Amino acid sequence: MGRKEKKTTKINKERILFTAARLMKERGVSNISLSDIAKAVKISKGTLYYYYPSKHDLVFDIAEQSMNHMTQKIFQWVEKSKEDVSPEEILKIVFDTILRAKSRGQIHFYLMLEALSDDSLRERFCQEYAKWKELILDGLNRIIPQGKENSLLAQIILASIYGFLLQTLLGLEKPPLDQISKFLVMADLSPSLPE
Amino acid sequence: MGRKEKKTTKINKERILFTAARLMKERGVSNISLSDIAKAVKISKGTLYYYYPSKHDLVFDIAEQSMNHMTQKIFQWVEKSKEDVSPEEILKIVFDTILRAKSRGQIHFYLMLEALSDDSLRERFCQEYAKWKELILDGLNRIIPQGKENSLLAQIILASIYGFLLQTLLGLEKPPLDQISKFLVMADLSPSLPE
Amino acid sequence: MGRKEKKTTKINKERILFTAARLMKERGVSNISLSDIAKAVKISKGTLYYYYPSKHDLVFDIAEQSMNHMTQKIFQWVEKSKEDVSPEEILKIVFDTILRAKSRGQIHFYLMLEALSDDSLRERFCQEYAKWKELILDGLNRIIPQGKENSLLAQIILASIYGFLLQTLLGLEKPPLDQISKFLVMADLSPSLPE
Amino acid sequence: MGRKEKKTTKINKERILFTAARLMKERGVSNISLSDIAKAVKISKGTLYYYYPSKHDLVFDIAEQSMNHMTQKIFQWVEKSKEDVSPEEILKIVFDTILRAKSRGQIHFYLMLEALSDDSLRERFCQEYAKWKELILDGLNRIIPQGKENSLLAQIILASIYGFLLQTLLGLEKPPLDQISKFLVMADLSPSLPE
DNA sequence: GATGAATGAGTTTTCATTCAT
DNA sequence: AATGAATGAAAACTCATTCAT
CATH class of the missing domain: 1.10.10.60 (Homeodomain-like)
Known part of the structure; x- marks a missing residue:
């Protein structure tokens, strides 16, 4: 009952x-x-x-849901990344998956701005953002184990996702995600950075 | 009179x-x-x-101003980029300048979201976004003339600026911009991407 | 069952x-x-x-309960008033007992105001108020049988209880109930009022 | 302008x-x-x-106004109390004036209860209540200069006003204010209270 | 140029009450 | 006896906008 x-x-x-x-x-x-x-x-x-x-509670729950969704998407990618596909191909898929969820993306943005003036929400986003970074790093370590700067790369990927998302939402021309993926993977594989 | x-x-x-x-x-x-x-x-x-x-006009004008400001910042960087400084150093400065203008950044974000549901505003942002990409590309061509993928790099830079801006606004730990700059520059200089 | x-x-x-x-x-x-x-x-x-x-029924019942409680308190005093204590001492006890029940007092007030815009409730309060006056008069007749103006005194006592209650609820300084009691008893015992 | x-x-x-x-x-x-x-x-x-x-502001202003009105009424009485009228007559007038302002009285009550759960309002009432006590004492000192317990009397008067007001508002029989006044004045004039 | 009074449609929120289960 | 889901009417409050002066 x-x-x-x-x-x-x-x-x-x-x-x-x-x-x-x-x-x-x-x-x-x-x-x-x-x-x-x-x-x-x-x-x-x-x-x-x-x-x-209250409206706030509702928005918070939507944000929760939206974040979970994104986390799940990234997680799925990490899980799949064992398979025998070229690294740049896999990377492209991450970008693609996230950007394709245009609607998710839009609300994601709205909520993030909401979070800028709402402490409880902001804290949740921070937590989740850190988690995403970790997840992406895990994935990279799997697909590019020999990568020298996987941590940096993870940050760049996550950060640029937001920019590409914004481009997409604004209706600008689609970023060439396959080339970008290739570029980033190569960067990570290229000879060490002289300190 | x-x-x-x-x-x-x-x-x-x-x-x-x-x-x-x-x-x-x-x-x-x-x-x-x-x-x-x-x-x-x-x-x-x-x-x-x-x-x-109307309020809309006011917001539009603020957006104009905010965009001009960003354009100007990037433009200044391009101008300065003739000087004899290492490319990664210069790239770091771009990131830094933009992110330091935290307050500008925040309103920039707010306005961008506003633009998502306002056609006239959106169009302006699109124009300006394209201009920024061009400007950054110009700069890159100057500081890394031998760069093979300056266009891709410009896109990644612009896109990731949004992610880093968001990180900063949310109060997350500061991204290691110097390493990131180095990484991106090296990527661009590394042996050609096998097609 | x-x-x-x-x-x-x-x-x-x-x-x-x-x-x-x-x-x-x-x-x-x-x-x-x-x-x-x-x-x-x-x-x-x-x-x-x-x-x-309905909410009204509930409030009505609470009022009943609250009034009964006050009636009972006064009644107990009347019963006790046979004992061999000085009249002013006894009077002080009445005041004290009622005022000490601060919480009762507060709701009593709230309910009374509720009664001002609710006929059924008002009628009950009127009934009860009259009863209290009678009860107090009974008590006075017992402890100050020689009192000349017990009826007036009863009214003054009952009326001033409300004022003192309010003072207490507002957190004002405690009224000097012992002196007030003495004063009122003496008044009642003093040589007749020349008409 | x-x-x-x-x-x-x-x-x-x-x-x-x-x-x-x-x-x-x-x-x-x-x-x-x-x-x-x-x-x-x-x-x-x-x-x-x-x-x-806000509603609160409005209520606060009404309370202000209501209190000022009562203060003024008492003040006028004090001023008039120089004239050559018997003390009990004068006292009766106070009671009368205040009770006659039935409508003022009702809102006065409502506001007082409002004050019980509103700190800013409560503070104002406390201030004003103390002032009223002082004013009444002033008046008494004028009309019954030989009164021994004018301070006690002032308190009783102020307190019982609330009770009588309530009686009036509830529609109970009118308290015999002339007799009550006489009673209180006599009390104050009667031979000293043996300590 | 500048003002502040006035508005009405809209927003979030509250709550006594009903009702199927 | 007991529940909690559902409601609608009304509450407090917001705000872009208009307008006479």
């Missing part, structure tokens, strides 16, 4: 989350009102508040 | 722009109301409307 | 009443929601409604 | 204050919404907020 009720709750929370995320990604976090969300989910404002006692 | 008035107008517009930009960078574009701005500039709301017929 | 259920019902009603009274005294009748109460009693809102079909 | 504008503001604030006070006295502070007030004053909700940025 307890389980059943919780199930309903969970399903509803998910419906709300899903729809809210969609709306926010389409029009931006602060351009979406709770009325909009309630309307879209076809529940009353009261019900929305039954599940989320 | 016409000139005189225009002068006052310009000065006042600048005061408004300057203050509004500061507020928006501190708390985000959509968290700042026109009342807040009017109060901070110490003019009445009516006066604010005299200079800016 | 019917009895058993009634017992549970009574116990539950009392738990609700007790907790609700505490909350309302702490933050005021209209600042407490039924959710707050349900949460504090650790029952569901539905259950709360099972016992009290 | 500056004056003219402030004048309008003042007049409007007064209109709002006056109407809001009336509504609150009729139905209680927490039963009145800002919509109700706006409607009654025939301005928009926005305008109401232009003058009072």
Whole structure:
């Protein structure tokens, strides 16, 4: 019984989350009102508040979900990276996967800005950001074990993802991800940096 | 007389722009109301409307200003890049200059998101983004004329600037810009990519 | 079985009443929601409604309880007033007892104001108020049988109780109840009022 | 010019204050919404907020006004108390004046309860309450200079005012203020209290 | 040029109450 | 007896914008 009720709750929370995320990604976090969300989910404002006692809570949960999603994507990549594919091919796939999730990306951005003026949210992003860096590093260590600067490379990859994401969202021409991947992999394999 | 008035107008517009930009960078574009701005500039709301017929216009002007500022920064770097300094040193300076302008960066981000749901703004950003890429490429061609993939490098630099900016704004540990610069320069100088 | 259920019902009603009274005294009748109460009693809102079909009913019951409590306190005093203690000493005890029940007093006040805009509640308060006056008069007739103006004194005592209660609740300095008691008793014993 | 504008503001604030006070006295502070007030004053909700940025501010101002009014009433009594009227007559007038202002009284009560859970308001009431005690004492010293316990009497008067006010508001029978006044004055004049 | 008063549509939030289970 | 999901009406509050002066 307890389980059943919780199930309903969970399903509803998910419906709300899903729809809210969609709306926010389409029009931006602060351009979406709770009325909009309630309307879209076809529940009353009261019900929305039954599940989320404040807009902030809702946004936080969406951010959670969005971050988990990205983490999972990167994790999957790391797992797959055992396979026998060329490193640059694999790297290209990371970029691709993340950028393809355009909608995810957009809300990701919105939420990050939200985080700039919200401490609890910011802390979560920091945690997760560090985790992503680690995951990417793990992946690199697997696909380019002989890479000399995998840690640097991981940082560059993660950082440039944001730039490429932004380019994509703005509708600029698609960055040549295959060449970029090749470039970065070669860099890592090239003779040591003279100190 | 016409000139005189225009002068006052310009000065006042600048005061408004300057203050509004500061507020928006501190708390985000959509968290700042026109009342807040009017109060901070110490003019009445009516006066604010005299200079800016809508909030959108004001934001657009701030975006212009912010973009020009960034363009100028990159341009200065390109100009300076003739001097006799090692390429990685110079590259580090670009990163540094841009990231140091933390406050500029923050509003830059806010505005970019604003642009995602505002066509006129988005178009301006696209134009400017392309210009930045060109400028950076120019610079690279000067400091690493023998670089084989300056175009790719320019894209990676510009893209990763956004990621590093975000890291900085979130208060994460400072990225090791000197190593990153070295890494990227070496990459560009390393033996050709086998096609 | 019917009895058993009634017992549970009574116990539950009392738990609700007790907790609700505490909350309302702490933050005021209209600042407490039924959710707050349900949460504090650790029952569901539905259950709360099972016992009290409306917030009004609940408040009414709390008022009943609160009034009964005060009545009882005064009654106890009247009963005790046979004992061989000086009248002013006894009078001081009344004041003291009532004022000491600070928490009771606070909710008493809140409820009285509630009564101002609720006819059924107001009527109950009026009834009870008259009863208190009578009870106090009874007590006075016992401890100061030679008092000439016991009825007036009763009214003054009851009225000033409210003022002193308010003082106490506001955190003002404690009124010198012993001197006040002495003063009032002496007044009652002093040579007749020339008409 | 500056004056003219402030004048309008003042007049409007007064209109709002006056109407809001009336509504609150009729139905209680927490039963009145800002919509109700706006409607009654025939301005928009926005305008109401232009003058009072929060409900709390409005209530605070009404409380201020209400307290000032009571202070003034007591002060006037003190001033008048030089005249050649019997002390009990004068005392009766105080009671009368205050109780007659039924509406003032009701809101006074509501506000006092509001003060119990609002520190800034409570502080103001405490200040004012002390002032009232002083004023009443001044008056007594004038009309009953030979009174032995004017300070005690002042406290009793102030305290019982609240009780009588409550009685009046609840619609109970009018307290016999003339007899009560006589009683209290005689008490004060009667032979000294044996310690 | 400049002001501040006024607005109304919108936002987030609260809450007593109902009801199927 | 008991629950918690759902509701809708109304609350407090925000804000870009208009306008008479």
